[in-house]
Amino acid sequence: MDFDDLPIKKDSPLTAVEKEDLSTLSAHELEERISRLEHEITRTKRELDAKGSSKAAAEAFFKS
Numbered sequence: 001m002d003f004d005d006l007p008i009k010k011d012s013p014l015t016a017v018e019k020e021d022l023s024t025l026s027a028h029e030l031e032e033r034i035s036r037l038e039h040e041i042t043r044t045k046r047e048l049d050a051k052g053s054s055k056a057a058a059e060a061f062f063k064s
Contacts, residue, residue, distance in 0.1 A: 011019075022030065 022033075025033065
């Protein structure tokens with residue numbers, strides 16, 4: 001087996017965000033970054049809640 005034939009594992013987008021050098025950003029840019037990340041957290045939580053609701057509905061359906 002040749003190691004060159006193995007698929008290359010890419011970092012997740014979150015890993016890329018975590019590795020960014022924040023020291024080059026201004027205070028305004030850091031505030032904007034926080035705002036955008038908070039928005040993404042809210043969006044992610046809404047999706048998680050929706051999945052939980054769907055799962056609960058499916059479980060209730062199959063228990064009947």
